[in-house]
Amino acid sequence: MFISKAIRVFVTVYQEKNINAAAERLYLTVPPVTRMLKLTEEWDGGKLFTLKNNIMTPTKRGERLYRQVYPHYAALNSINSSREDKTFRIASDSINLTVVTDFLNSTLENVCEIVSLNNSESISHDDNMYISLTPVPVPPHFREFKTSASLSLLCASDIADNWKHQPCLIETSLQEISSVQDTLTRMHTDGYSGTLMPVDNTAYLQQACMKGNMALLPSRPGNVALTELPYQCSIALFIYVNDIKRNVLNNNIFSNLERMCHRNDNIVTH
Numbered sequence: 001m002f003i004s005k006a007i008r009v010f011v012t013v014y015q016e017k018n019i020n021a022a023a024e025r026l027y028l029t030v031p032p033v034t035r036m037l038k039l040t041e042e043w044d045g046g047k048l049f050t051l052k053n054n055i056m057t058p059t060k061r062g063e064r065l066y067r068q069v070y071p072h073y074a075a076l077n078s079i080n081s082s083r084e085d086k087t088f089r090i091a092s093d094s095i096n097l098t099v100v101t102d103f104l105n106s107t108l109e110n111v112c113e114i115v116s117l118n119n120s121e122s123i124s125h126d127d128n129m130y131i132s133l134t135p136v137p138v139p140p141h142f143r144e145f146k147t148s149a150s151l152s153l154l155c156a157s158d159i160a161d162n163w164k165h166q167p168c169l170i171e172t173s174l175q176e177i178s179s180v181q182d183t184l185t186r187m188h189t190d191g192y193s194g195t196l197m198p199v200d201n202t203a204y205l206q207q208a209c210m211k212g213n214m215a216l217l218p219s220r221p222g223n224v225a226l227t228e229l230p231y232q233c234s235i236a237l238f239i240y241v242n243d244i245k246r247n248v249l250n251n252n253i254f255s256n257l258e259r260m261c262h263r264n265d266n267i268v269t270h
Contacts, residue, residue: 006043009036011073013049014066017056027087027116029105040065088253091120092131096202097171099149099235100131102218107256123240129253130240133177138240145239145257151180153187153231155214160227164192169205169215172198179233180216187231 012022013033023033041048048062058066094100095117108115123130123139130136138144151174155163168187174180175198184196194214199205209215210225219228241254 006036006040007069007073009033010040010048011066011070013037013056014058014062018054019056020054029101029108029115031105032108087116088128089116089118089124089126090129090131091118091124091127093119093121093136094131094133094173095119096200097133097173098202098205098218099133099151099237101202103131103147103149103237103239107253125242127240128242129257132238132240133236135238136240141242141244142240143243145241147237147239148234149237150219151183151216151233151235152219153183153214153229154209154217154219154226155229156209156212157225157227159212159214160229163194163214163229164190165194166214167195167197168192169197169199169208169213171202171205171216172200174216174235177233177235179235183216183231183233 009022009026009028012026013019016022016025019030019033019037023030026033037048044061044065046061047059048065049056049058051057090104092100096119104117120127120130123136123142125139125141130142153163153168155166159166170180175184175196199208199215205215206217209217216233219232239257241257
């Protein structure tokens with residue numbers, strides 16, 4: 001017996017009344033939660049929630065569906081809780097870095113599996129996937145992929161002409177990476193005189209950039225509010241996947257990863 005991922009999302013959003021809280025509880029990112037909620041609304045034929053001040057309020061249709069679904073959901077959940085855990089586990093020593101979260105958003109696109117994200121300094125045999133910015137010891141049943149992610153110097157369009165004097169936000173752990181150091185050196189060589197401001201909070205970093213600050217972040221094509229300055233660097237990503245735990249449940253995630261490999265000539269596998 002199983003519970004539809006879309007129904008699990010619906011029930012969790014109903015209970016949490018907040019998309020971000022529901023995503024955190026389900027170990028998902030926000031985009032798949034939003035997609036699955038939309039699928040449920042299309043299936044049911046109307047809006048299930050209204051959004052105001054980040055609060056998801058169920059409509060009459062949403063209330064009705066919850067009353068119909070929840071007794072069955074609770075019964076199935078009690079059965080499933082005693083079965084083998086089917087969660088797709090992703091671990092990383094840099095789980096909160098923007099390059100890692102961007103990579104995961106691409107890898108988990110159109111995936112409805114329940115995903116657990118954990119910060120860890122090494123690969124566990126229970127991990128389905130492990131991501132690191134440096135090579136790590138690999139258990140024999142893990143396969144290694146290597147790719148790269150690009151960072152660009154982004155700033156609000158209205159301060160682009162004066163970028164050399166603006167403070168620059170940068171994730172603290174990235175400052176030790178040689179390609180980032182090279183980019184910072186080029187900026188200073190070209191006359192940059194602003195202050196480097198290390199930031200550990202990724203969410204704050206991205207919000208601050210949108211509000212007018214300059215930051216070293218993954219490119220945001222199509223965002224007219226941001227200007228991409230001619231300073232980029234490449235960050236290596238080492239991805240390790242557990243071949244033993246590959247099954248029907250998480251095949252979509254592995255397929256996405258393999259498609260990315262074929263699209264990116266920089267990726268090698270071992």
